[in-house]
Amino acid sequence: MTASIIDGKAISADLRSKIANDIKDLQEKNPGFQPKLVIIQVGERPDSSIYVRMKLKSCSEVGIEGVLVKLDGKISQEELLAKIAALNEDSTVHGILVQLPLPKHIDEELITNAVKQEKDIDGFSELNLAAIFKKSASPKYVPCTPKGIVYMLEQEDVTIAGKNVVVCGRSDIVGGPLAKLLEKKGGTVTIIHSKSTPEQLKFFVSNADIVVSAVGQANFITGDILKPGATVIDVGTNYVADETKKSGQRMCGDVDFNSCVQVAGKITPVPGGVGPMTVIMVLQNVLESSKRAAGLL
Amino acid sequence: MTASIIDGKAISADLRSKIANDIKDLQEKNPGFQPKLVIIQVGERPDSSIYVRMKLKSCSEVGIEGVLVKLDGKISQEELLAKIAALNEDSTVHGILVQLPLPKHIDEELITNAVKQEKDIDGFSELNLAAIFKKSASPKYVPCTPKGIVYMLEQEDVTIAGKNVVVCGRSDIVGGPLAKLLEKKGGTVTIIHSKSTPEQLKFFVSNADIVVSAVGQANFITGDILKPGATVIDVGTNYVADETKKSGQRMCGDVDFNSCVQVAGKITPVPGGVGPMTVIMVLQNVLESSKRAAGLL
Numbered sequence: 001m002t003a004s005i006i007d008g009k010a011i012s013a014d015l016r017s018k019i020a021n022d023i024k025d026l027q028e029k030n031p032g033f034q035p036k037l038v039i040i041q042v043g044e045r046p047d048s049s050i051y052v053r054m055k056l057k058s059c060s061e062v063g064i065e066g067v068l069v070k071l072d073g074k075i076s077q078e079e080l081l082a083k084i085a086a087l088n089e090d091s092t093v094h095g096i097l098v099q100l101p102l103p104k105h106i107d108e109e110l111i112t113n114a115v116k117q118e119k120d121i122d123g124f125s126e127l128n129l130a131a132i133f134k135k136s137a138s139p140k141y142v143p144c145t146p147k148g149i150v151y152m153l154e155q156e157d158v159t160i161a162g163k164n165v166v167v168c169g170r171s172d173i174v175g176g177p178l179a180k181l182l183e184k185k186g187g188t189v190t191i192i193h194s195k196s197t198p199e200q201l202k203f204f205v206s207n208a209d210i211v212v213s214a215v216g217q218a219n220f221i222t223g224d225i226l227k228p229g230a231t232v233i234d235v236g237t238n239y240v241a242d243e244t245k246k247s248g249q250r251m252c253g254d255v256d257f258n259s260c261v262q263v264a265g266k267i268t269p270v271p272g273g274v275g276p277m278t279v280i281m282v283l284q285n286v287l288e289s290s291k292r293a294a295g296l297l
Numbered sequence: 298m299t300a301s302i303i304d305g306k307a308i309s310a311d312l313r314s315k316i317a318n319d320i321k322d323l324q325e326k327n328p329g330f331q332p333k334l335v336i337i338q339v340g341e342r343p344d345s346s347i348y349v350r351m352k353l354k355s356c357s358e359v360g361i362e363g364v365l366v367k368l369d370g371k372i373s374q375e376e377l378l379a380k381i382a383a384l385n386e387d388s389t390v391h392g393i394l395v396q397l398p399l400p401k402h403i404d405e406e407l408i409t410n411a412v413k414q415e416k417d418i419d420g421f422s423e424l425n426l427a428a429i430f431k432k433s434a435s436p437k438y439v440p441c442t443p444k445g446i447v448y449m450l451e452q453e454d455v456t457i458a459g460k461n462v463v464v465c466g467r468s469d470i471v472g473g474p475l476a477k478l479l480e481k482k483g484g485t486v487t488i489i490h491s492k493s494t495p496e497q498l499k500f501f502v503s504n505a506d507i508v509v510s511a512v513g514q515a516n517f518i519t520g521d522i523l524k525p526g527a528t529v530i531d532v533g534t535n536y537v538a539d540e541t542k543k544s545g546q547r548m549c550g551d552v553d554f555n556s557c558v559q560v561a562g563k564i565t566p567v568p569g570g571v572g573p574m575t576v577i578m579v580l581q582n583v584l585e586s587s588k589r590a591a592g593l594l
Contacts, residue, residue: 126427133430133477134423134469162494170480172431180430183467186492188501195483197459204485207500 003232003264011155012148012276019283020062026296027063035290036065037095037121037282038087042080042106043073048099055097058279064286077106081114088116094290095121097282118292121285123147124173132177135184141285146178148277149212149233150185156266158210158231161186166204168192168221168254169214174235178212201225213254223259232260232267235274300529300561308452309445309573316580317359323593324360332587333362334392334418334579335384339377339403340370345396352394355576361583374403378411385413391587392418394579415589418582420444421470429474432481438582443475445574446509446530447482453563455507455528458483463501465489465518465551466511471532475509498522510551520556529557529564532571 026033037059041052052068059066069087071080087096096119102108112124120128123141131139142150153160165187169175175191183189190204202225205211213221214235221232236254253270261267268274291297323330334356338349349365356363366384368377384393393416399405409421417425420438428436439447450457462484466472472488480486487501499522502508510518511532518529533551550567558564565571588594 126424126431129430130423130427133426133473135467135473136469161492162497164497164500170432172433176430176432183488183490188487188489188493188497190485190487190501191480192485193480195458196485200459200461200485203461203504204487 003261003267005261006152006156006233006266006268006273008152008268008273008276011152012280015151015280015284016058016062019280019287022287023063026291026294030294030296033290033294033296034065034092035063035095035286036067036093037097037286038067038069038093039097039099040069040071040080040083040087041099042071042075042102045101048101052099054279055282058283059286062283062287064283073103075106077110080106080111084111084114088114088119091293093119094293095119095282095286097122119289121282121289123177123285129172129177132180141288142181142281143173143177144281144285145174145214145235145274145278146181147281147284149178149235149274150181151281152233152268152274152277153210153231156231158266160210163187163209164204164207165189165210165212166192166208167212167214168201168205169216169235171214174214175212178214182210182212215254217254218252219256220254221260222256223261223263226260226263228263229265230263232264233274234268234270236270237275300558300564302558303449303453303530303563303565303570305445305449305565305570305573308449309577312448312577312581313355313359316577316584319584320360323588323591327591327593330587330591330593331362331389332360332392332583333364333390334394334583335364335366335390336394336396337366337368337377337380337384338396339368339372339399342398345398349396351576352579355580356583359580359584361580370400372403374407377403377408381408381411385411385416388590390416391590392416392579392583394419416586418579418586420474420582426469426474429477438585439478439578440470440474441578441582442471442511442532442571442575443478444578444581446475446532446571447478448578449530449565449571449574450507450528453528455563457507460484460506461501461504462486462507462509463489463505464509464511465498465502466513466532468511471511472509475511479507479509512551514551515549516553517551518557519553520558520560523557523560525560526562527560529561530571531565531567533567534572 056066087093096115117127121141123143128139131137165182167175167179170191170193179189179191205225210231212233218238218240234253234255239249242250353363384390393412414424420440425436428434462479464472464476467488467490476486476488502522507528509530515535515537531550531552536546539547
């Protein structure tokens with residue numbers, strides 16, 4: 001058996017068109033409706049600049065106004081907080097995204113929590129996390145990577161309720177929220193983390209219907225420990241040596257694709273799986289925010 | 298094999314003495330040091346009155362000043378919020394406990410979140426829950442039942458790191474926070490909930506080194522699905538018909554004690570297991586709060 005490949009590029013391209021059409025429709029019916037995202041970049045990290053550029057490009061493709069506020073790397077925490085406070089008050093702005101990491105002299109948590117919940121389209125604030133965690137609550141925004149993964153699973157008609165789910169990794173951005181979201185969808189979820197033993201990894205993965213790996217370690221999941229027919233979602237972005245490449249390395253996920261594709265039922269590739277979903281969910285969250293602000297949601 | 302019984306009464310009595318001695322010592326060295334808990338009771342529910350009385354009695358036993366603020370069941374939400382705001386500002390008050398449930402015209406979540414984080418010794422506020430949930434954060438207060446369970450396990454030298462842990466139930470007060478706390482202690486945790494199938498319950502419980510049940514259903518955990526030697530913690534409080542009792546019913550937990558005691562390594566009884574730990578942790582949290590306020594922590 002060979003797994004069917006979950007095409008993150010196609011799923012995200014589809015959603016991108018939907019978002020673009022939705023915005024166009026809304027603008028025709030509601031003159032003045034204009035979703036707007038402000039990205040705050042502090043300093044000049046080249047990797048951050050690439051991510052910011054990608055997000056701005058995606059915004060323009062769907063009709064979201066994307067604005068980059070680039071600040072000096074030496075800006076004080078107070079000045080940055082004042083900047084965020086002003087954007088919180090600006091009613092034309094629907095999403096505020098602070099590109100991480102921030103310079104070391106700035107408290108990331110403080111800054112992340114300073115973004116008004118209504119505009120926290122990254123969903124990283126404590127109040128948003130609390131709402132994900134609480135059984136009875138629904139968050140205003142689901143963080144983009146977990147949201148993208150749940151959307152993918154739904155698009156692929158993967159049943160979650162009543163299934164065994166393993167989430168490897170417990171970060172505040174991916175593993176933690178995702179485990180809770182899949183539990184809220186009815187999955188029985190086990191979180192594998194750095195203190196889990198190799199025997200535990202093998203035991204739980206070999207009994208899982210859905211396996212998500214977000215640990216940042218190449219070959220963490222191999223075909224020999226998979227349950228036949230399982231759905232495998234690879235969130236990892238790792239680089240391994242590869243002499244056949246000009247750069248001497250190649251990008252890969254946490255999942256040993258070649259062995260897993262023989263055993264799994266469905267599997268995401270890296271690149272082209274989860275990655276494209278994350279960016280598109282930023283747009284989706286900005287759209288939701290602007291609809292909410294306009295009383296259209 | 299017969300399990301050893303975890304004696305919640307003895308463990309809590311022990312901790313009670315420690316708290317009382319700690320307060321006495323602190324008062325000798327710091328004249329004016331006086332931990333104070335305010336309990337707000339709205340209305341006259343008889344069960345609430347019993348719980349409140351128990352807590353006040355426990356306070357007086359260890360040297361905590363316990364004050365009951367009893368409010369009319371018809372009080373408006375605004376008046377209740379104003380009352381809480383005043384207590385938030387009162388520096389002689391170290392803990393504020395709003396006895397739940399509140400009358401239906403009052404938004405419990407709003408009220409719970411109105412208690413200042415420093416005085417939220419129940420640990421139910423969203424910011425506290427977020428801190429439990431976040432990998433990198435530590436909550437100011439751990440909710441009393443989960444805190445009592447972790448303390449019990451530690452007193453009984455039960456290893457958590459590297460072990461399979463099953464938590465049945467995912468409430469915001471017990472199951473949810475407890476699962477996260479045990480995960481932070483290194484356990485590999487699976488949450489069983491209302492959407493889990495009987496097969497999933499059996500599969501995960503029969504492979505678990507530690508099983509906690511907090512679902513509120515008698516005989517939910519039976520000996521035939523336990524792993525021999527497992528530690529079993531019973532958080533349930535249920536009433537089942539019993540003709541031999543004057544009241545016609547008897548209190549029991551979620552765990553079928555008679556069959557489980559034959560298989561488990563350690564087990565908590567009901568009553569006399571988790572119950573006594575919860576009240577004592579209210580006192581422990583008030584003590585922590587008063588030490589923090591006095592700069593002694």
